[in-house]
Amino acid sequence: MTAPASASRPARAALAGLALAALLGGLPASALRAEDAPAPAPAPAPAEGPSAEERAAIKAMVDELRAEAARIRGLEWKFEVPADLVSRKQMREDFMKQVDEEYPPAKRDRDIAILRRTGLLGPDQDLIGMFMDFMEAGVAGYYDPKKKHLRIVEGLAGPEQKPTILHELIHALEDQYYDLEKRVKPYEDDSDRMFAEKCITEGSAEHARALYEAAHPDLAAVFARARENPKAAEAQMKALSRVPAWIFVSTLLHYQKGPAFAQRQVRGGTYPERIHALYQSGPVSQEQVLHPSRWFGPRQDWPQKVEAAGDLARAAGEGWSQLHALPAGELDLALTLDFFLSPMKGKFNILTGQTPFPRAEAAAKGWDAGYTWVLEKKGAPLVLVEAYAFDTPADTLEATQALLDAAKKAAGNAFKERSSQKQAEGDVTTSWTVEYDNQHGPCRLEMRGLTVLRVDGAAPEVMATLWPVVAQTRFVRDPRDTWQAGDEDAALLAATFQDKERGVGITPPSKGWTVRAGGNNPRSFATATHAAEGVEVVFTLITQEVPVAQLLTMTAGQLKKEFPAYEAKPSGPQAVGNHDGQWIPLGTDTAGNVAAMVLASGSGRTFVVRIATSSAEVLEKMRGEVTLLLESVVTRE
Secondary structure, three states: OOOOOOEEOHHHHHHHHHHHHHOOOOOOHHHOOHHHOOOOOOOOOOOOOOOHHHHHHHHHHHHHHHHHHHHHHOOOOOOOOOEEEEOHHHHHHHHHHHHHHHOOHHHHHHHHHHHHHHOOOOOOOOHHHHHHHHHHHHOOEEEEOOOOEEEEEEOEOHHHHHHHHHHHHHHHHHHHHHOHHHHHHHHOOOHHHHHHHHHHHHHHHHHHHHHHHHHOHHHHHHHHHHHOOHHHHHHHHHHHHHOEHHHHHHHHHHOOHHHHHHHHHHOOOOHHHHHHHHHHOOOOOHHHHHOOHHHHOOOOOOOOEEEOOOOHHHHHOOOOEEEEEEEOOHHHHHHHHHHHHOOOOOEOEOOOOEOOOHHHHHHHHOEEEEEEEEEEOOOOOOEEEEEEEEOOHHHHHHHHHHHHHHHHHHHHHHOEEEEEEEEEEOOEEEEEEEEEEEOOEEEEEEEEOOEEEEEEOOOHHHHHHHHHHHOOOEEEOOOOOOOOOOHHHHHHHHOOEEEOOOOEEEOOOOOOEEEEEOOOOOOEEEEEEEOOOOEEEEEEEEOOOOOHHHHHHHHHHHHHHHOOOOOOOOOOOEEEOOEEEEEEEEEEOOOOOEEEEEEEEEOOEEEEEEEEEOOHHHHHHOHHHHHHHHHOOEEOO
16 A cells, blocks of 8 residues: 555545544536636645745646646646645645645534544644655545645656646546535535545546556656655655554545556446446445445445434533534544554555555455534533444444444453343344443443444433433434345355455366465465466455556566566456456566466456466466456455
């Protein structure tokens, strides 16, 4: 997982999203005319930073790429968007100005108070400063849809900037047709919906960048090498190691899950037409983007609506008022659990690239709805009211146990369980009520059927009047929701080889193949062997889409050590199942084995397949079999 190459509207969208995540349409293009779009504001005079020559070179590249962006996206420019090259210091100042303008002190203080109350933010931690450290280390460009300005951040040089510029030009172009500012405005306090919206915009821009790089492979290789710059990578890793994962993971996923979702959307049509349809009617939840089969499958999974049964503040008693109320999506829940349950204490694992912690991710996966209310009274701790719905009884029980364990970790020595009652029908737990104390006061966690309710930190007299209203919380199913538990496992269960824990399956194309779990590195999920032909195929999974050119650049040094004759000559793009793939001959290794590698990227994942055999003749003979073997791989989304 790497920091994003670009960011659009970072101050509002990202900061609003990060604070909320921590707490657990458009007109057809043909209907819009050039005169409908607002003219951009004049670009401000640049502060001290890049030289006039450097800025002029960037502007020239922007001008060169405008037509390319319009061609790829299938839209005409309505007006020219100003562009400039800025220093990282200027970028930080620009972001901070946006924060001051669009994240007023009252909202900022409210969010920080809630974050400190939940334990996700320490008493001395600077929320804005930590987020800016992350953004400053990772952002290479950004487009501001309010001011209609495109900024490229110094750091890359010459043609290395072009993919980033193309990405940002797509944002600027789509803004003229879909009004990106207006689209996200209603969701500033809804991190679940905001995530889905951001994945659409970033997914579209990254898909366009991938098309551009495919048309310019030499440039793609230069860009990939630039992204692997050791100095830049070190700065990014330092930023990631300092900042809690809940602050930035959702932003990173815009650039990973978004492109995978866009690629899935574009299948069976053209990029302009299919992305236009997504802008008109797209996903509304983190869950639908994180698990694309729940959107693109034959049955769709729509979140339930959570409704309070009455005025919670009034039920709490005299002097209480509602400070905030906000949805909590699947990713929000996973990141919150991760903060308390992970051995990394909510930090990003730079060695494995894995976050959230697997248990937190699994506990949140059955999510079907979530909402949090925050109540306040002068002189009293904030009271948190949470409501969740899940897909199955097993999902609900797993989430309840994780929420309880996270509460224990958050409270430390202040946690004291007062009572715990369970009821079951056979082997299925149908209800579970736990009453406990933490440093904020009495708490009650109750699982009933497929729902979980909790009141955290309410004095006994408040709990006595508040809980009866909370217990009547309504969960309203969306009439469009037709998804059923087990849908996404159908293909996996039909595979000959199944690894249910990793969610992958393989069906060999002919007799003679045997498949076992694991391989020659921790990410290898399976090894297929054809004893009669003397062929071994090792499958490695990367849980994000990585361009082939970038992978080749990253692995070139190691491959040259293993294979002295390796010349990095890919076959060229070819379809491998539902993935874009390439076959790369590796030559003979130091032990005399002939090898090849297949790279296949798509649907949010990348497969690295290593093939080893005794001779070039056998390798060529089995090439079709290996391709079919890879095409048979199914994954749980």
